[in-house]
Amino acid sequence: MISFEISEEIRKQKEYAEKVSREQIRPFARYYDENEHEVPWDFAKFIWDEARYHIGCLLPGSMDLEEPFMSQMHSVEALSWGDQGFYLCIPWPALGGTAVLATGTEEQKDRFLKRFHGKEITWASMALTEAHCGSDSAAIRTRAVRDGDSWVLNGEKLFVSTAKASMIDSKGIMIVWATIDPSLGRKGMRLFVVESGTPGLKITRLENKLGMRASDTAVVVLEDCRVPLENMLSNTGDPQKAKSFKGAMATFDSARPTAAASGAGIARATLDFLKEQLAQNGIVIRYDKHRNQMSAIERDIVDMEAQLEAAWLLILKAAWLIDQKKPNTVESSMSKLKAGEIVTKITQKGVELMGNLGYSRKLLLEKWMRDGKVIDLFEGTGQINRLIVARRILGYKSSDLK
Amino acid sequence: MYSFEPTDEQKLIVDEAKKLASREFRSRMRDSDEAAEPAPEWMEEGWKLGLLPASIPEEYGGFGDHSTLTWVLAAEELAWGDLSATLVLAAPNLVAIPVLLCGTEEQKKEILPAFCTDSYTPASAALLEPRFNYDPNRLETTAVKKGEEYVLSGGKCNVPLAADAEWILVYADLQGKSQGFLVAKNTPGVVVKEREKNMGMLAFPMYSVQLEECKIPASHRLGGENGFDFQLLLNSSRVGLCAMALGVARAAYEYALDYAKQRQAFGEAIAQRQSIAFMLAEMRTDLDAARMMVWKAAWQLDQGEDATRESYLATNFTNDMAVMVADRALQILGGYGFIREFPVELWLRNARGFAVMEGITIL
Numbered sequence: 001m002i003s004f005e006i007s008e009e010i011r012k013q014k015e016y017a018e019k020v021s022r023e024q025i026r027p028f029a030r031y032y033d034e035n036e037h038e039v040p041w042d043f044a045k046f047i048w049d050e051a052r053y054h055i056g057c058l059l060p061g062s063m064d065l066e067e068p069f070m071s072q073m074h075s076v077e078a079l080s081w082g083d084q085g086f087y088l089c090i091p092w093p094a095l096g097g098t099a100v101l102a103t104g105t106e107e108q109k110d111r112f113l114k115r116f117h118g119k120e121i122t123w124a125s126m127a128l129t130e131a132h133c134g135s136d137s138a139a140i141r142t143r144a145v146r147d148g149d150s151w152v153l154n155g156e157k158l159f160v161s162t163a164k165a166s167m168i169d170s171k172g173i174m175i176v177w178a179t180i181d182p183s184l185g186r187k188g189m190r191l192f193v194v195e196s197g198t199p200g201l202k203i204t205r206l207e208n209k210l211g212m213r214a215s216d217t218a219v220v221v222l223e224d225c226r227v228p229l230e231n232m233l234s235n236t237g238d239p240q241k242a243k244s245f246k247g248a249m250a251t252f253d254s255a256r257p258t259a260a261a262s263g264a265g266i267a268r269a270t271l272d273f274l275k276e277q278l279a280q281n282g283i284v285i286r287y288d289k290h291r292n293q294m295s296a297i298e299r300d301i302v303d304m305e306a307q308l309e310a311a312w313l314l315i316l317k318a319a320w321l322i323d324q325k326k327p328n329t330v331e332s333s334m335s336k337l338k339a340g341e342i343v344t345k346i347t348q349k350g351v352e353l354m355g356n357l358g359y360s361r362k363l364l365l366e367k368w369m370r371d372g373k374v375i376d377l378f379e380g381t382g383q384i385n386r387l388i389v390a391r392r393i394l395g396y397k398s399s400d401l402k
Numbered sequence: 403m404y405s406f407e408p409t410d411e412q413k414l415i416v417d418e419a420k421k422l423a424s425r426e427f428r429s430r431m432r433d434s435d436e437a438a439e440p441a442p443e444w445m446e447e448g449w450k451l452g453l454l455p456a457s458i459p460e461e462y463g464g465f466g467d468h469s470t471l472t473w474v475l476a477a478e479e480l481a482w483g484d485l486s487a488t489l490v491l492a493a494p495n496l497v498a499i500p501v502l503l504c505g506t507e508e509q510k511k512e513i514l515p516a517f518c519t520d521s522y523t524p525a526s527a528a529l530l531e532p533r534f535n536y537d538p539n540r541l542e543t544t545a546v547k548k549g550e551e552y553v554l555s556g557g558k559c560n561v562p563l564a565a566d567a568e569w570i571l572v573y574a575d576l577q578g579k580s581q582g583f584l585v586a587k588n589t590p591g592v593v594v595k596e597r598e599k600n601m602g603m604l605a606f607p608m609y610s611v612q613l614e615e616c617k618i619p620a621s622h623r624l625g626g627e628n629g630f631d632f633q634l635l636l637n638s639s640r641v642g643l644c645a646m647a648l649g650v651a652r653a654a655y656e657y658a659l660d661y662a663k664q665r666q667a668f669g670e671a672i673a674q675r676q677s678i679a680f681m682l683a684e685m686r687t688d689l690d691a692a693r694m695m696v697w698k699a700a701w702q703l704d705q706g707e708d709a710t711r712e713s714y715l716a717t718n719f720t721n722d723m724a725v726m727v728a729d730r731a732l733q734i735l736g737g738y739g740f741i742r743e744f745p746v747e748l749w750l751r752n753a754r755g756f757a758v759m760e761g762i763t764i765l
Contacts, residue, residue, distance in 0.1 A: 002412075002471055003405045004698045070404055287714045288539055288633070291757070306695075306719040309712075313694035314687070320404055334687040383680075390679035393686050394663060401674050 006074075009056075009066060014074040016054040021082025024051075029083035032214035033367050037206055039169060040086060040214055047090050048121040055079075058092040059117070069254060069319040073261040077312075080265025081272075084371040085214030087262060089123075089162060092116065096124030096166075096175040098251045099191055103233040111230075112173050112193050123165035123172040127157035127220050134159075135384040137177065138186035142222060144178040144232075151192060151232060153178055153200070153225040159378075163218035164203055171196045175233070176222065191233040200225030211370035256332040256379050257318040260339035263375035264315060267308050267343045270350040270368050274301065277354065300349060307342040314338050330392045337385040340376030347372040406697070412472050418451055419476040423483025423649075431484040434605035435748055440490045441605075445522040448491040451476075454498055455518040462510050463518030468502055470638060470700040473765035474645040478693070481649025485752045486605035488646055492763050493562050497525035497569040499638065499764045500582060504630035508621065509584065516568065526567035528558035528611055529639075529761025538573075538580060538636055538760060543613060545574040545583055545623075552576075552583055552623060554591070554616040562762050564594045564609035571624065572613065573632075573761070580632040582624035591616030602751030608762065635764060637713040638703060642765035644696040644716050647724040647756045648689065654749040655685045658731035678734055685727045692720040700765075717757075724753040 006014075024043055032040050052058035056065045057072035065071050079087040093100070093116050100112050115122045133139040142155025153176060166172035174194045181188040194201050205219040275285065278297065285301050286294070294302070314335040321328035347369040351358035358365045376382045391401050408416065426448065430441040453476055458464025473495075480488040498517040501509050516523050531542055543556025554574050564570060570585045570592065585592055595610040624630050659682055662673035672678045695716040702709035728750040732739035739746045 001405060001409045002407065002697055002701060003403060004701050005403060007403045067403060287711050288636075290537065291718075293535060293537065302715070302718055306715040309695055309715050310688070310691035310719050313698065314691050316404060317406055317690070317694055320406055330686075331690070334683075334690060337683075338687055338691060386680045386683040387676070389683035389686060390673075390676075393659065393682060394673050394679065396674070401676070401679055 007067065010071050010074050013055050013071055014078050016051070017075045017078035018081070020047075020051050020055075021079055025079070025082030025086045029086065029214075029364060030361070030367070032083075032085060033211075034361075036208060036213040037216065039165070039216075040089065043086060044089065044091050044121055047092075052092065058090065067320075067323050069257070069322040070316065073257060073315055073319045076258055076261040077265040077268070077315075080262040081269045082265075083214065084262055084266055084374075085212040087265070088212055088215035089165060091121050091123050091165070091170065093124050094126075094162070095251065095255050096126045096173060098254055099126060099175045100173075100193070100233060102251050103191060105234065108193070108230070108233060112195075115171065115173075120171065122170045123162045124174070125160055125162045125166040125172070126175045126177075127160045127163070128177045129159045130156060131158055135380060138189065140177055140179060140189070141182065142176065142178040143182070144180050144190055144192060146180075146229075147226075149229055150226045151229060153192060153194070153222040153227065155222050157220040157222070159207070160218050160220050161378075162216060163220050164206060164216040167194075167196045167201060167203060167220075174201070174220070176220075192227055193231045193233060194222075194225060194227055195231075198225060198227060210373060211367065212374055252379060253318075253328050253332045254322050256336035256385070257315045257322075257328075259375060259379040260311065260315045260318075260335040263339035263343035263372060264308060264312050266368050266372045266375070267304075267311070267339075267346040270347050270365065270372075271301070271304055271308060273363075273365065274350055274353060297353065300353060304342075304346045304349060308346065311335065311338040311342045330389055333380070333385040333388040333392075336379060337376075337382045337389070340382045340385075343372040343375045406694075408475055412475050415451075415453070415472060416475050416479055419453075419479035420482075422448060422451060423480050423487075427480065427483025427487040428653075430487070431605075431748065432742075432745065434484070434486060436742075438604045438607075440486060440607070444487040444490050448480075448487070449520075449522040451491075453491075454494055458498065458502060458514050458518055462502075462514035464514070465518075468499065470641060470703045470765050471697065474641065474696055474700040477642065477645040477765060478649040478652070481646035482653045483649075484605075485646055485650050486603050488649070489562065489603065489606040489763055491522075492642070492765070493567075494523055494525045495642075495764050496527035496562065496762075497567075497571050497584070500527075500571055500624055500630075500635055501584070503634065503638075504582075504625045506621075506626040509624070509626070513569065513584065523568050524563045524566040525569045525571075526562045526564055527571040527573070527761055527764070528561040528564070528613075529573045530558065530560045530759070532557060532559040532610070539632075541573060541575040541580050543572070543574040545576040545581060547576075547620065548617075550620050551617045552620060554583055554585070554613040554618065556613050558611045558613070560598055560600075560608045560759060560762060561594075561611045562606060562608050564611050565607070570611070572616075574613075576629070579629070581629045582632070582635070583618055584622040584624060585616065585618055586622075589616060589618060600755065602748070602753075602755050603759070603762075606762075633708075633710055634703075636760070637699070637709045639761050639764045640713045640717045641696060641699045641703060641709070642763040643756050643759065644692070644699070644713075644720040645765060646763065647720045647753065648693050648696060650749050650753050650756075651685075651689050651692070651724045651727040654728040654731035654746055654753070655682070655689055657746060657749075658682065658685070658734040662734050672734070681730050681734065685730055688719075688723040689727060692716070692723045695719055721757040724756055725750070728753040 318331040456466040457468040
């Protein structure tokens, strides 16, 4: 039976996340935007020691959730409402952990994810993009060559989120995408887990970014980086037959709605602020007027609310499908492309509507506009997600629609 | 807990609606539009679905309970077949649903059984008024209580099936509030004037109606002496139009998608070009998003929650979506989109109406 009822479990987690956002995130958002590359340690410790025991998705497995992804969407949205950069530097298994869960053996899951239940604060990261390719991930050049009982990794990775946090600030893990044979294309792709402290992995640069500055984004160089054979992720038991590409791509089906939920949080932050400011200035939004009788500001606000609601419900649909263990590639990409589009528009409009105040760094509107843009870029740009949706609805292979 | 899965019973209804939509609605869509008359099969065959009697409890002659969500699911399928046909088939709702949701016990007993028989009973509602700044909460048609009667005066437009309707639910201003009045067929003072000539919905006859000192018994005020919650019916009407907008948009989207795969240009299907493929991806995305918004508002109505904000947002989004999708579908067909031999121009004309035709349906 169709139902939009939020369970008590999700409601509690969401309320808790909102409180964290108001009290532990928002007041410090501006500082870490202005002081890029500083780590919000107090916040990270607070999450590790306390908050994650109240927010199920941050501590996978420890809470037996009825609707795990649905719950994650609500929490990510609520935390990103506080600040997107803070959300992104939360210590949790994140995308890397999802990849381990999706493609790892039981032994690997235990070995690599155990640390996220320990006392010491730990981050995970995933290294996929290279200088010459992002969305075209099958074209990566980072090589993995077998040498005795280890794999030797060589290459350079770009745009690795929380790379420094996972490798230097903590004893975390990095999932590195590499090819065992470039002539095989995507069939040669494998995922390797590199643990913090492994010789040969260097962070050579921290990017200076438009937004999400509280979270580090780094260039990672692998120079004869040697990992044990057992660090190749594979759920088949036979590394030669590992279906890493497919498994890893499947992680995007859950990563995309999550990124979209983060965008929904930024968009809501903007709208909440705008409505509060308008109310203080005596402007009430009327939900019973026809468009031809509304003021321009009312129309803007109502349109933005409708767009946000549209994106949010697409996110919930995509998450629900994951929880139902049903395929969701189309829904996942739709939620992401819609969220990328609306958070860009809403945050840009927010700056415009508040006039010179919107442009001022005294308020957060301009920051939300800078932060929001990345939602339409990472986990597949809006264009890549349109391509994915188009191929699926048309029944085309990638060679039919390039 | 969230769920986006209809019940087995709803799936069955959707399935039946889908069959009817393609067999009786779509097949007669163009001819009926050109003739500007509904096909008799729409009422005869459509009524056999039993959607309305299934919404009315046994004590009033029906065999079920009302669910906006079930109606929404069925209406999308029906409107996929044809919008005018769906509006005709759902016209009895215009009286039956308000009476069911807001009527007094006497009103339910008097009026509902007629809608539970084996044959279609036309009914109507008069909400819209012919002015650009029409506002459902500030109606110019007035109701004045005189003794044991209400006297209705004013001009209404786009009143569905007004010439044949057994009942017309007239919405009028009563001391600053919009209220409903049940007017029986042939009541003196109801002057059905010319047939409306609109851009679309052509096979759904609508009329201009003048109320000239039309007197009705006080007991026929919807909800009795205390009236009813007008906003609730406005929300239900908006959700109803939205559900049909989903059907119209999906029809256009599916047609354009098929066409784009068939049509060759420069040695490949035009769908193999990103400019076309991306349009289709965006159409599908907004269509799916709109459906979720409409479902949510309908679910809230069924829960007895205030759905004002959600139905308003759904209306806003869905109206734009429907026009966008139909327009792009037409664009994908190129010149053929402009030709009446193809169905897309009809869908665009119909889609444009959703934003302005409040009150012509209710689910």
